[in-house]
Amino acid sequence: MLSFFRDRRAVALLMAASLTVLSNMIISPALPGLQASFEGTDNAELLTRMLVTAPSLLVAICAPFAGMSADRFGRRRQLLAGALLFSIAGCAGAVLPSLELILASRLLLGLAVALVMTSQAALIGDYFSGESRGRFMGLQIAAVNFSGFAFVGLAGWLAGISPRLPFGIYGLGALILPFLVIAIVEPLRGARAGTASPEAHQAQITSGTDGESDWVLTLSVVVVLSALSFVLFYMIPTQMPFYLAELGHSEPSAPAQVLAMVTLAGGAAALVFGPVRARLGRGMTPALGYLLMAAGFAVLDWAHDMTFISIAAMLVGGGFGFTMPTFFSLALDVAPAARRGLASGAITTSIFVGQFISPFYSTPLISAVGYEASFAVGAVILVIMAVVVMLKFHRRGGAPVLA
Template structure:
């Protein structure tokens, strides 16, 4: 652990792991009642999908600013403030009954989610190193996936009373933000560390083009993830499964698998290289979407979503650490925040890409298109060679990082 003794406080890791679950919770809480909202408000599949992903647009736009704030002033205050905004804006859906108001609330909510996503990631990368970092990043994936089980099940259970009720779950961000403000250690930033260079992210992308490839992986993963999240409920409705709790139960299969992989990620990482891990992930996604797109049986839908979770359980910690180690510490906040831009831009465009295809053809066709995208990703990963940036760390005093 690198952040002195204060980072050893017993509450720090639980706060960061619980806060990390809120990133997947951003859409997972609403997914079980999405079909109910769609029917109640008379929405198309594309419009309903936008309720689930509209926050992705504001996350994509706000993330670079959040990253700059973290690099400039440290992670504690931006993360705590983001958690509180997340809770207030997300919880506002309890009182919202119109489609425009829902979308507006989701956009405001996304600003807080941007700080939560970048802040939790940078905090874990800053407080831990080496094998301990691999371990806590695996635990983070497990926490995220367990949140992907717990929160949707809770949402499905209370969603049977009203589709407004699940929005109240977001309110957990408020007390969690207060706890973070009081208990997280202050890492400081370039504004508080004398002699620390204040770099710029664009020159770094030119010097380290691998970062662009990692962001591309996050875009593709998010398109596929939200293709699954948005359209599995519609697929289940086609085979006669419409009760919110059952939809939530089946939809959480990916998260269960992701949890198991998270517990074992450190061992996988120690025995397999990044290239092998990422190729296995792409292969699991091909199989997952091919299966869900061709089966008419609920049990096989469960298997397919589980295969998808296997790949996500590897990609999330692997690519996050690759980005963190490729960027110098003075630019880690901005580099990590751009991964948020990539991830949530992918979430935002997913229903725009897949919605019209599904509306004009079928849900099956949409899933087979996702299998095709995963195939392209696998072919790209077979061509490129991914090296471990930790073996040749980036120097903090590179001349291109000087302040303009």
């Protein structure tokens, strides 16, 4: 795994991946303060929560087209343009005068995230293959979570000073842009698309590197599961600050602590994803992840103490660290080389559709039955999802190919 850090392309892709964790959760600790700042705005409660998930709407709409664009016009220039737009749109929230304008900037941020995520994921498929790709996916999720741990902690501290200051963290995109320019190399079109020659293309099919025959069906199942996963997972960043405030923990550091535990545990789980995946396979690994998440939601159903809430957050984050690398790796492996941008766009869309609709699912549910019962409902759904992935993917075998 350390060998990846000697490859500047790999380091650049990890840096680009770290941008994605900033897109939504980084302003979560500032939500109560932002809501208070715009308390005279109509629907301020819903609009404030939408600041976390608004980028997801544009990502969901644009990611399929961004994926096809990366396949057609090249990954490198799209990644660089996305990183620059990311910083401009992200930092805008620090100075815009109204909640509606901040929401608009968050939508523009979503476009940037779509450009970055689809091109970055496609480049992983171009640069790495087989076991190496699987190990890199685990390392990437770990990097995203550990960077999220640092960024969320910083955001919590900044939000305690001013709810506008966390927006400045988005400037990281501009800081890493020069290294991306140097490190990222556009793959040759023939090597990327698998069309260098008929003989080479047939060799890819024979060896399994040009995708699986039922890749569309497999990708469709993964898309649905990814969306459902994020609907439930994003109850943590969108609702936890307000749940903690109801429990008497209204200080910004409280939700920042919970989110930090989520990302820290997710990073630790992703670091051991490779050996766990090799041992359990592509069905049992995400099933284990869903069961851990279900356990975390079950603890939230009855725990009111910050210690137990932090333990619950670690269970949710750890489970998520086993689930998402499986889906990303599987999607890149089953899709043909010429469709990796499309596959990455489909997964990206599913992720952000789930993020965007999460508050529309959780807010009415919480209003109807309360926070604790809503967490219990989430736990039941996650157990059902564990059974589904075990039945769907475990019988297909396949850890050697997709590990």
